[in-house]
Amino acid sequence: MGLARYIKDEKDRISRVTYPSGIDIKTVYGPEDLERVGFFYEKDLADPGAYPFTRGIHREGYRSRAWTMRQYAGFATAGETNERFKFLISHGSTGLNVAFDLPTQMGYDSDDPMAEGEVGRVGMAIDSLRDFEAAFAGIDLAKIGASLTVNAVASIILAMYQAMAEKHGYSPEVISATPQNDILKEMIGRGAWIFPVEPAVNLIGDTIEHSIRTMPKTNPVSVSGYHIRESGATAAQEMGYAILIANAYIDNVLKRRYDVDQFVGRFSFNFNIFGNMWETVAKFRAGRKLWARNLKERYGVKKPQNMFMRGMFGGGGSGLTKQEPENNIMRGAYYGLAAALSGAQTTGLCSYDEAYTIPTPHAALLSLRTLQLLMEEVGLRDTVDPLAGSYFIETITKEMEGKIEEEMEKIEKAGGIIAAVSSGHIQRIVARQAYEFEKGIQAGDLLKVGVNIYTGEAPMEVELHEYDGVSAEKQVESLRALKRERNGREVARTLGELEQAAKTGKNVMPFLMDCCKAYATVGEMTRVFKDVFGEFREPSII
Amino acid sequence: MEKKIKVLVAKPGLDGHDRGAKVVAQALKDAGMEVIYSGLHRTVDEIVRIAVQEDVDVIGLSIMSGAHLPITEKLIKKACEQGIGDKMVVVGGVIPTRDIEKLKQIGVKGVFPGGAPFKEIVEFLKENVPAAG
Numbered sequence: 072m073g074l075a076r077y078i079k080d081e082k083d084r085i086s087r088v089t090y091p092s093g094i095d096i097k098t099v100y101g102p103e104d105l106e107r108v109g110f111f112y113e114k115d116l117a118d119p120g121a122y123p124f125t126r127g128i129h130r131e132g133y134r135s136r137a138w139t140m141r142q143y144a145g146f147a148t149a150g151e152t153n154e155r156f157k158f159l160i161s162h163g164s165t166g167l168n169v170a171f172d173l174p175t176q177m178g179y180d181s182d183d184p185m186a187e188g189e190v191g192r193v194g195m196a197i198d199s200l201r202d203f204e205a206a207f208a209g210i211d212l213a214k215i216g217a218s219l220t221v222n223a224v225a226s227i228i229l230a231m232y233q234a235m236a237e238k239h240g241y242s243p244e245v246i247s248a249t250p251q252n253d254i255l256k257e258m259i260g261r262g263a264w265i266f267p268v269e270p271a272v273n274l275i276g277d278t279i280e281h282s283i284r285t286m287p288k289t290n291p292v293s294v295s296g297y298h299i300r301e302s303g304a305t306a307a308q309e310m311g312y313a314i315l316i317a318n319a320y321i322d323n324v325l326k327r328r329y330d331v332d333q334f335v336g337r338f339s340f341n342f343n344i345f346g347n348m349w350e351t352v353a354k355f356r357a358g359r360k361l362w363a364r365n366l367k368e369r370y371g372v373k374k375p376q377n378m379f380m381r382g383m384f385g386g387g388g389s390g391l392t393k394q395e396p397e398n399n400i401m402r403g404a405y406y407g408l409a410a411a412l413s414g415a416q417t418t419g420l421c422s423y424d425e426a427y428t429i430p431t432p433h434a435a436l437l438s439l440r441t442l443q444l445l446m447e448e449v450g451l452r453d454t455v456d457p458l459a460g461s462y463f464i465e466t467i468t469k470e471m472e473g474k475i476e477e478e479m480e481k482i483e484k485a486g487g488i489i490a491a492v493s494s495g496h497i498q499r500i501v502a503r504q505a506y507e508f509e510k511g512i513q514a515g516d517l518l519k520v521g522v523n524i525y526t527g528e529a530p531m532e533v534e535l536h537e538y539d540g541v542s543a544e545k546q547v548e549s550l551r552a553l554k555r556e557r558n559g560r561e562v563a564r565t566l567g568e569l570e571q572a573a574k575t576g577k578n579v580m581p582f583l584m585d586c587c588k589a590y591a592t593v594g595e596m597t598r599v600f601k602d603v604f605g606e607f608r609e610p611s612i613i
Numbered sequence: 614m615e616k617k618i619k620v621l622v623a624k625p626g627l628d629g630h631d632r633g634a635k636v637v638a639q640a641l642k643d644a645g646m647e648v649i650y651s652g653l654h655r656t657v658d659e660i661v662r663i664a665v666q667e668d669v670d671v672i673g674l675s676i677m678s679g680a681h682l683p684i685t686e687k688l689i690k691k692a693c694e695q696g697i698g699d700k701m702v703v704v705g706g707v708i709p710t711r712d713i714e715k716l717k718q719i720g721v722k723g724v725f726p727g728g729a730p731f732k733e734i735v736e737f738l739k740e741n742v743p744a745a746g
Contacts, residue, residue, distance in 0.1 A: 173627035173678055177654070185656070188683035189627055262629015262653045302632050393728050426727060427709050428679055505632050506639045513730050522728065535709055538679060613622075613638045613650040 073306070073346015073390055074508075074517040090350045090467075092307035092474045100462035108469040115360070115469065119455040121375075122367070123360040125468065127414035128379040132455030137446045138410075139417040141218055141383060142435050145170030145195040147542035148549075149206035152195040156210060158432060162439060167210075168218040168383075168419055170194030170429070171228070176263045178224045178597025181546045190543035193429055194220070197228070198550045199590045203235040212236050216247035218293065218383070223265040225252035226274045227596045230583035233286060249290040249339055252278055255316045258492045258607065259501065260298035265597065268493050270604035274579070276323035281580035283334045291334075292320055293382065295341040299497075301389050303505030306350050307471060310358040311478035312497065313340060314365055315488040321370060331370045332377050340382030344406045344413070345390025349467060352458060355384060355413035357472040384415035391426050395521035395528050399423035404441050411451040412458055418442060424533045431536050495610025502612050550592070557590040565589045566599055573603040618742050621669040623651040623660045625676065625684050633727060634675035637705060640731035646738070657684065661691045664700060670742045676706040682715060689720045701742060705729065 075096070078087035088096040097104070117123060120130030129135060142159055144167070145152045156167055171194040174186035180198050181190045190196050197203060207217075221228045229250045236246045254271040257264045264271065275292060282291040296304075296313035304312065317338055324334055342358070344351050362380040366372035387406040391399040403420040410418045420438040422430035430438070445451055458464045482491050491497045511517040518524045569582040586596050622638040624631055631653060642648045649667055651660060664672050672692070676684055685704055692698050703723040704716055713724045723737050 177627045179627070185627065188680040189678060192679050257629070260632075262624075262631055263627075264629070393726060427707065502632070502635045502639070506636045509636050509640075509731070513732070530710065532710055535711075609652045611650075611652075613635055613642075613648065 073350075074511075074519070075347045075350070076511070076516060077518070090347055091305045092350060092354075092471060093305070094350070094353075094467055094470045094474065096349075096467070100466055102462065104462055104466040108466050110465055110469055115465070116459060122378065123363045124379065125356045125360045126456040126459055128359065128381060128416070129455075132414065133411070133446070133452040134455070137452060138415055138442070139166045139216075140164055140439060140442045141166040141168035141417055141419045142422075142439055143168045143170050143220065143419060144430075144435060146172075146193070146429060146536070147191040147195065147539055148546050149195055149197065149202040151542060153206050153208055153210075155432070156206075159435070159439065160210070160215065162436060163443060164439060166216050166218065166417065169206075169220060171219075171221050172196045173263075175228075175593055176221055176223065178227075178265055178593060178601075180592045180594030181543070181550050183594055190546050192538050192543075196543070196546045197231070198546070198592045198594070199553055200231055200234055200238070200587045201549070201553055201590060203231050204238060207235060207239065212239065212241045213245045216249060219248055219250040222251050222254050222257045222261075222263055223271065224593060224597055225250040226278050226579060227583055227587075227593055229278050229281075229289075229291070230580055231587045231593075234584055234587040243286045245288065246286060247288040247290070248286070249293050250278065251295060251341065252292045253295045253316065253341075255319060255488065255492050256295045256298050256313075259312070259497050260302035264607045266600060266604045267607050268489060270600075271607070272319060272323055272489070274600075275320050276327065277578045277580050279320065279324050279334055279337075280327055280329070280578055282337060283329065287337075290337050290339040290381075292317075293339045293341045294320070297341045297343040297386055299501065300343040302498075303501035303503075303508065305478075305504065306354040307474035308478045308501070309343060310354055310361070311475040312482065312488065313342070314358075314362055314475075315479055315482055317362075318365070318369070319488050331366070331372050332374050335366060335370070335372060336374065336377035336379070338381075340380055342382060342384045343386055343389070344384055344409050345387035345402070348405065348409045348412070349464065350471070351409045352413050352464060353467040353471040354475075355415075356464075356468045357475055359414075361472060361475055381416055383417040383419060384410045384413055385418035386421050388421045388425060391421055391423065392519060392522050393426040394526070394530075396423050396426060396531065396533050398521050399426070400437060400441070403438055404445070407442050407445045408451075411445055414456060424535070427533050428535050431534055433534070493610070495612050498610065498612050553590060553592075561589040562586075562591045562595070566591055566595055569596065570599045570603060573600060617645065617647045618671065618738055619647045619649070619667065619669045620671040620673055620738070621649045621651060621660070621664050621667060622673045622675065623655055623663070624653050625655055625657055625660055625674055625688065626678065626680055627654060628676060628678040628680075629653050630677040631675070633677070633705060637673070637675070637725075637731070637734065641735065641738070644731070644735040646735075657688045657691050660688060661695050661697070664692070665695055665697055669700065671701045671703060671738060674702065674704045674706075676704065676708075679707065681706060681708055682712060682719070685716060685721060686719050701738075703734075703737075705734075
């Protein structure tokens with residue numbers, strides 16, 4: 072959904088350009104365009120670091136601080152993942168982005184029949200606190216923050232992260248975790264949901280409330296337009312739906328009688344970058360402004376720093392191709408450039424081999440080097456928001472703002488984001504668009520180099536990350552050993568208390584911490600929630 | 614009127630990336646086939662049960678997690694046990710080139726990695742489903 076549509080005449084002259092979000096692009100922009108869209112510097116831009124933050128959330132941008140680089144990593148056992156973490160940190164990675172295997176994300180232990188063939192495949196396998204202790208051994212948790220890519224069981228994993236940090240001698244005030252913890256987008260895209268909408272959103276409320284109380288540096292939710300975009304949304308929908316989803320989580324916490332300024336500053340976002348660069352830049356500039364305005368006007372947020380749209384902008388999986396995979400290295404560089412021009416605080420790139428499998432260390436290192444090169448060699452730290460003031464950029468930023476608002480209004484009219492996800496309304500919209508996009512690629516209306524234009528290179532075989540069945544067996548063995556060695560009565564007691572808390576609507580986080588410390592497994596804790604909450608029923612889309 | 618080809622597009626296992634499965638399901642529908650989409654997180658047993666109940670001609674598996682070999686092997690074994698070993702099985706998703714031959718040895722008739730044109734999939738099914746005309 073990232074490619075613009077070009078209409079060309081017989082002489083290859085472009086007569087019309089339309090961005091997927093619905094903005095038509097002119098041949099030339101000038102001051103009259105700013106007038107046409109009603110652009111005013113103070114209202115629409117203001118200085119960097121000042122409301123409405125169109126130009127970025129920090130006054131000095133990358134001059135004061137380069138972006139945080141987080142490459143997504145994790146595979147096999149916690150021990151092997153720990154080695155990859157240390158490899159990335161030793162090469163200058165400044166944050167971790169932890170991948171969990173599918174059984175962990177879906178709340179199954181490694182010895183569950185549902186986990187067969189999947190243990191440690193797309194991320195590391197976590198069964199209990201013992202695995203977390205191994206995964207983060209020797210990593211300075213006060214300096215290195217960790218994104219935890221987990222959603223349905225984010226409450227369990229966050230409790231486990233805190234329990235692990237405490238065991239390693241860190242106080243909860245100094246650690247910084249960013250669980251993804253966005254279940255509504257899982258129901259729209261990615262598909263790693265377990266519990267029904269209402270209790271699932273409530274669990275997110277629990278993690279936010281718990282973080283306010285105990286882990287002030289933790290970002291308890293990372294609202295991910297990213298995966299909605301991957302599923303077929305336009306850039307305007309990606310941003311609009313993400314803001315609505317964030318609002319749903321805010322509403323849940325407000326019901327618990329907190330002041331919005333107490334927690335919303337810890338919200339973070341995860342957005343996608345691929346396809347047309349200008350549309351991308353406009354999306355982020357308009358998005359920052361809309362989020363700030365949403366918080367100020369709809370929720371009465373007072374502190375400017377709580378209105379920041381912070382987050383990880385990067386990835387670009389949908390833009391990468393299986394054909395001529397080395398081309399993805401160049402694509403990644405341009406996505407990184409777009410991230411910098413958009414003012415990303417944190418970024419990470421999909422690696423060139425990800426259309427085949429999870430990245431090899433070499434591919435992951437190339438992605439990291441791409442980002443380092445952009446920050447150090449080509450001048451992206453020179454000045455803040457270098458595109459500001461361009462007639463073109465400011466005009467389409469205003470137009471993008473309008474498109475995002477339109478998408479938000481459509482969903483509000485359809486009953487709001489929770490209803491639109493529960494009924495499958497949004498899923499149908501994005502599935503339809505994904506189909507139209509694919510047809511556009513196959514018909515050659517949307518251009519991808521090496522796919523439907525400039526093709527013909529002989530297929531190449533990339534070096535593949537090997538899935539190691541032995542690691543999976545080791546994981547199952549160590550889980551069995553854990554079950555023999557732990558105090559079974561303590562496990563049963565803490566799980567019983569968790570069940571009571573879930574049934575009576577208490578915040579489950581302190582109870583999850585107790586379960587984790589007793590070495591209860593992810594599967595056991597998930598089972599308690601399934602028994603109390605039930606499971607999500609997927610709406611029919613096709 | 615010729616009989617419509619009936620396809621079960623299925624998402625086995627824990628992988629939740631279903632954009633490709635839905636896109637292909639839509640393309641097969643537009644090509645005049647009858648399509649059933651399993652929804653996410655289906656076990657192999659559930660998929661075979663749906664295939665038997667619905668009497669489909671084709672089982673199309675969409676797998677993005679890398680677990681295509683063990684999952685497909687299990688499915689074909691189960692299909693044989695349930696007396697539908699004659700149904701055509703095709704696989705799509707994130708499939709490395711070197712695994713295509715391995716999948717065929719297991720008994721998969723067609724493999725369509727990400728980016729395979731709709732036309733190729735549709736023509737393959739029309740040519741290879743028995744008595745589809």
